[in-house]
Amino acid sequence: MFTRLAARLTAMSVAGFARALTGVLPNWRGCLPEAKQRVYFANHTSHGDFVLIWTVLPHSLRQHTRPVAALDYWGGAGIRGFIGREVFNAVLVDRRAGSTGQDPVSVVVNALTEGASLIFFPEGTRNTTGEELLPFKSGLYRLAQARPEVEFVPVWIDNISRVMPKGEFFPVPLLCSVTFGAPVGNRDGEDKTAFLERARSALLALKPAEQDR
C-alpha cells in the first residue's frame, strides 16, 4: 500500500521534472495515441529515454506501457531498483544471460502475452559513440516473429543526450522532442536482416533535419 503510493508519487514527480527540464512534447506523426498493444522502439542515448516516452504518453496508456530495461542497472536494491520495479514496472532482462538459463527475449515475449505495451531499445545498449544510431540487435525481429499482431512503432527521441551527456551528474535544461512514426508492419517472407534494416530506416527517418553540425 505504502509502496504503491510512493511509486505513484515518484512517477508523477519524475514526469513533472522531465517536463520542467526538457519541455518535452510528442509529435504523433505516423500514428495516434490509441489503446492498441504496441512496442515503441526507440533510439537510446540516455538513461532518461524511457522516462521521456512515458511522460508524453496519455495517462491511460502509461499504465499499460512497460519499459524493457537491463536487470543489472534497474533491477538491484535501492533507489534504481525501486524506480525500475515499482515506479515503471519495467520488464527486466538479464543481458548477461546464457549462464542463468532464461532467454532474455522470452521474458519480453511473456510480457507481451500478458497484454502490456512495451518501450524497447533495439540497439541493445546506450549509444554513447556519437553515431546517430547503432545497428539493431536481433531482439526486435524475434519479438515481431513471436507476436506479429502487435504494432511496432518507431520513436525518435531528440536532444536528450545534450541534456545530460555521458559522465555528467547534473542535467541542463534543453528542449527535447519525441516523434512517433507509422507502425512497421510485418511482411511475409522477410528475413531478419531485411526486417531490422527496414525498422532501422523507419526510425532514422523520424530524426529532425540536421543543421550544419
Added chain:
Amino acid sequence: MSMPREAIPLFLGLGAVLVVATLIGQILKWRSGAQVNPVVENLNERVFAWWVMVVLIGVAFLFGKAGVVLLFAFASFAALREFLTLTHTRRGDHWALMVAFFIGIPVQYYLVWIEWYGLYSIFIPVYGFLMLPIVSVIRGDTTRFLERIAFVQWGLMISVFCVSHIPALLTLDIPGFEGKKLLLVAFLVIVVQGSDVLQYVFGKLAGRHKVAPSLSPSKTWEGLVGGVASATALGAGLWWITPFSPLQAAAMALVTCLMGFLGGLVFSAIKRDRGVKDWGRMIEGHGGMLDRLDSVIFAAPVFFHLTRFWFVP
C-alpha cells in the same frame, strides 16, 4: 508596491480588446463553416494565448515587484532554453551551460530585485562574458571553440540580460511617479506587443509589398507603417499611465516599436540560419517564448536607458 489606481481601467481596456478579438475570431470561424481555415484557427489560438498572457501579467502585478521579477525570470529560463536548444554546443560546454542557467539567471534577477543598478547592468556583459569562455576552456575541447562560446554568450545577453530590463524598470526612481512603476512595465509591453499585433493585422488586411523577402515572408511595408503608426498613437494615448507628456509618450512608443520591428528581423535571420520556423511550441499559435518576446527583447534595454537618462535625476 501595491497596484496603482490606473491599472484597473488599463486591464479593463485590455479585457475589452480581447473580448472583441475573441468575438471576431469566433465569427470568422462560424462564417468559414465546416472547412477549417488555418489562418482563422491560428488567429483564435493567438487570441486564446493572449488571454493567458494578460492573466499571467495581471497576477504578477498583484504580487508587485516580486511577481514581475519572478515572471520574467521564468520567461528568461524558457527563452534561454529555446535559444540554446538550437545551438551546437558540445559536451565540453556542459559546465558553461550550467553556469548560464543556474548562476546567470538567478543572480541577474536577484540583482534586479535588490535594485543594484551598478551590477545588474554589467554582470552579464562583463563578468558573464569573461567567465563563460574560462569555464569552457577548462574542459579543453577546442573544436569550433569561438563559435560555441559566442552562442552561449548571445543566449545569455538576449534571453536574460535584455529580458531582465523589463522588470528593471521597477528600479527607476522617477520623481512624481512613486508607487506607479508597474505601469511603466505595462506601457512597454502593451506598446511593443500592440505594435506586433497591429503589424500582423495591417499586414493581413493590406499587406502587399514585402519589407525583407529574404528574412520573413510575413513582414510587409503596409503592416510595418500601419502597425508602427497606430502603435505610436496607442502609446501617445496611454500617456496617462506614464511619467511622459503625450508627445514624449509618442516618441518613446515610436522608438520602442522600431526597435521591436528590427529585433523581429534579427530573430527571423537567426531562425532562417538555424533552419526553423519557430523557436518552440510553448505558446499555442505563436510558437515559442522567443517568438513572442523577440521584439520586446530589443526594445526593453533601449526604453529602459532612454527613460533613465531623461527622467531619472
